[in-house]
Amino acid sequence: AQKVTQAQTEISVVEKEDVTLDCVYETRDTTYYLFWYKQPPSGELVFLIRRNSFDEQNEISGRYSWNFQKSTSSFNFTITASQVVDSAVYFCALTSPNDYKLSFGAGTTVTVRA
Amino acid sequence: NAGVMQNPRHLVRRRGQEARLRCSPMKGHSHVYWYRQLPEEGLKFMVYLQKENIIDESGMPKERFSAEFPKEGPSILRIQQVVRGDSAAYFCASSPLWNRDVGYGYTFGSGTRLTVV
Numbered sequence: 001a002q003k004v005t006q007a008q009t010e011i012s013v014v015e016k017e018d019v020t021l022d023c024v025y026e027t028r029d030t031t032y033y034l035f036w037y038k039q040p041p042s043g044e045l046v047f048l049i050r051r052n053s054f055d056e057q058n059e060i061s062g063r064y065s066w067n068f069q070k071s072t073s074s075f076n077f078t079i080t081a082s083q084v085v086d087s088a089v090y091f092c093a094l095t096s097p098n099d100y101k102l103s104f105g106a107g108t109t110v111t112v113r114a
Numbered sequence: 115n116a117g118v119m120q121n122p123r124h125l126v127r128r129r130g131q132e133a134r135l136r137c138s139p140m141k142g143h144s145h146v147y148w149y150r151q152l153p154e155e156g157l158k159f160m161v162y163l164q165k166e167n168i169i170d171e172s173g174m175p176k177e178r179f180s181a182e183f184p185k186e187g188p189s190i191l192r193i194q195q196v197v198r199g200d201s202a203a204y205f206c207a208s209s210p211l212w213n214r215d216v217g218y219g220y221t222f223g224s225g226t227r228l229t230v231v
Binding site: 102 | 147149154155157158159170173203205220221223224225227
């Protein structure tokens with residue numbers, strides 16, 4: 001069985017602060033894929049990133065960065081210099097070649113105050 | 115076809131009525147997946163369909179829920195005799211096929227928010 005844990009339910013920061021969202025996963029598969037999605041107040045799911053288990057390079061995209069550590073089964077997400085538009089629920093998800101289903105974490109609600 | 119289209123965006127039903135949620139996959143996608151997001155929770159897999167076939171419905175409640183993906187037309191998620199606990203956001207995703215080598219090619223729709231009053 002696959003499992004994703006996002007221990008932080010809610011995070012509130014002031015604009016321009018950095019915020020890191022934790023994601024810990026469990027899987028028996030040696031090959032797997034990790035995802036982050038953003039769900040803004042409008043409700044749609046916005047794909048942010050997909051990471052393969054065999055690629056441990058960290059990634060940066062603008063103000064977003066991801067830290068993938070297989071040793072601790074974590075795939076953390078950092079927003080640098082947060083903005084009000086970053087206010088959303090962020091979901092971490094996991095799947096593998098043997099399972100077409102995505103297993104989602106419960107999500108972390110990020111509120112960025114002006 | 116810009117993406118996965120779901121309609122309606124919002125649906126209000128009284129207890130005991132039927133709810134029909136529609137999902138048109140991206141052009142060229144023949145696989146559809148339905149997920150449910152209960153309030154304050156992450157998304158949970160419900161059902162996986164290919165054209166005219168249900169491949170996996172292990173996440174579907176045993177009663178009142180059904181899904182189809184006909185040869186022509188959108189995929190339909192049908193909830194009969196809705197109850198308050200069915201209030202949730204229902205998301206549809208599509209993919210061209212399940213590609214084991216390159217990981218998952220999901221594209222999600224914007225969801226249908228069902229409110230049962």
